[in-house]
Amino acid sequence: MSAVSRRPKTFKLRALHSQKKFGVAGRSCQEVLRKGCLLLQLPVPGSRLCLYEDGTELTGDYFWSVPDNTELVLLTKGQSWQGYVSDISSFLSVFHKPHAGLIQAARQLLSDERAPLRQKLLADLLHTVSENSSAETRAEDPPWFEGLESRFRSKSGYLRYSCESRIRSYLREVSCHAPAVGAEAREEYVRVVDAMGQKLRAAQYNGGYFDRGARAGGRLCTPEGWFSCQGPFDMDDCVSKHSINPYGNRESRVLFSTWNLDHVIEKKRTIVPTLAEAIEDRSGREIDWEYFYSLLFTSENLKLVHIACHKKTTHRLSCDPSRIYKRPTKPRGKRATRKRP
DNA sequence: TTCCGTTTAGGCGGTTCGGC
DNA sequence: GCCGAACCGCCTAAACGGAA
Numbered sequence: 001m002s003a004v005s006r007r008p009k010t011f012k013l014r015a016l017h018s019q020k021k022f023g024v025a026g027r028s029c030q031e032v033l034r035k036g037c038l039l040l041q042l043p044v045p046g047s048r049l050c051l052y053e054d055g056t057e058l059t060g061d062y063f064w065s066v067p068d069n070t071e072l073v074l075l076t077k078g079q080s081w082q083g084y085v086s087d088i089s090s091f092l093s094v095f096h097k098p099h100a101g102l103i104q105a106a107r108q109l110l111s112d113e114r115a116p117l118r119q120k121l122l123a124d125l126l127h128t129v130s131e132n133s134s135a136e137t138r139a140e141d142p143p144w145f146e147g148l149e150s151r152f153r154s155k156s157g158y159l160r161y162s163c164e165s166r167i168r169s170y171l172r173e174v175s176c177h178a179p180a181v182g183a184e185a186r187e188e189y190v191r192v193v194d195a196m197g198q199k200l201r202a203a204q205y206n207g208g209y210f211d212r213g214a215r216a217g218g219r220l221c222t223p224e225g226w227f228s229c230q231g232p233f234d235m236d237d238c239v240s241k242h243s244i245n246p247y248g249n250r251e252s253r254v255l256f257s258t259w260n261l262d263h264v265i266e267k268k269r270t271i272v273p274t275l276a277e278a279i280e281d282r283s284g285r286e287i288d289w290e291y292f293y294s295l296l297f298t299s300e301n302l303k304l305v306h307i308a309c310h311k312k313t314t315h316r317l318s319c320d321p322s323r324i325y326k327r328p329t330k331p332r333g334k335r336a337t338r339k340r341p
Numbered sequence: 342t343t344c345c346g347t348t349t350a351g352g353c354g355g356t357t358c359g360g361c
Numbered sequence: 362g363c364c365g366a367a368c369c370g371c372c373t374a375a376a377c378g379g380a381a
Contacts, residue, residue: 260371268369
């Protein structure tokens with residue numbers, strides 16, 4: 001059947017970033033394009049049609065295979081359209097620096113909304129855009145400090161404290177294990193714990209992990225205070241892309257306390273018993289306590305995870321046996337020889 | 342008195358293990 | 362298989378004690 005004898009194909013046509021749609025019919029791509037340009041008052045040279053759904057360009061071959069009333073976008077020279085993705089992207093860009101009127105409009109929508117899904121989306125949206133993460137002091141953002149002791153005067157200071165507090169509790173737990181260590185090894189165990197304690201104090205209990213003002217590499221967040229979930233202990237990444245900015249508002253601050261610093265190699269089941277056993281069996285060798293320090297207190301073995309990514313099952317991971325004891329230093333005067341692999 | 346570091350008590354939710 | 366106890370993984374708020 002020739003194109004001339006066929007019934008015209010119908011489309012819903014719109015210009016880029018316009019919500020207004022027009023019905024257009026035609027027997028060829030060129031005819032629809034010509035009519036569309038006339039209707040939308042756009043130049044025909046350089047213009048083209050593509051599917052609203054996914055941005056596929058409508059060509060002559062493809063013309064008759066699309067269903068009637070397919071939605072099209074008319075693009076002029078230099079314009080592009082990737083489908084729904086483009087809509088979501090422009091929607092998000094509006095919220096990057098939201099206008100007060102937009103927040104007001106969203107609040108109004110939420111107050112009238114009854115559908116749970118839309119309520120949830122609007123509430124989440126408002127929660128996110130009403131953050132005041134750039135504020136740092138109590139004077140700049142009093143609601144953020146609600147319920148906190150008066151001694152906390154800055155957000156970074158409080159979050160630093162919160163991290164220090166977590167790390168200190170790890171040290172305490174290691175220390176509490178001393179009575180379980182054999183009498184002969186106990187003294188050495190206490191000495192090792194003391195050494196780790198000194199190093200921790202010098203590092204200010206690694207409180208910088210939660211401090212957005214800490215140097216890059218020493219913190220787990222962006223300079224704005226955004227933390228991303230590092231995923232369960234047995235995965236490289238967080239599939240759900242969890243993220244949070246506890247500096248934003250009080251609710252985020254409270255919610256952040258449910259995030260965990262998860263030991264990849266477990267503290268109580270593995271690291272502490274391994275350390276105790278290594279000290280008991282050391283027979284003259286020197287414990288590499290800095291290796292245990294890195295496992296217990298540093299991001300080398302700690303993952304910041306959303307509560308849903310915190311797996312409480314046994315991790316079944318063990319310490320690296322080659323790093324438990326310090327390597328003996330080679331005697332002076334003899335040149336070290338290297339074994340070929 | 343205030344500040345600050347540390348300890349204690351308690352909460353939640355998970356797994357493991359042994360008795361029935 | 363079910364149930365409860367014990368244990369483990371985290372966390373916070375409140376209390377405590379020493380220093381400024």
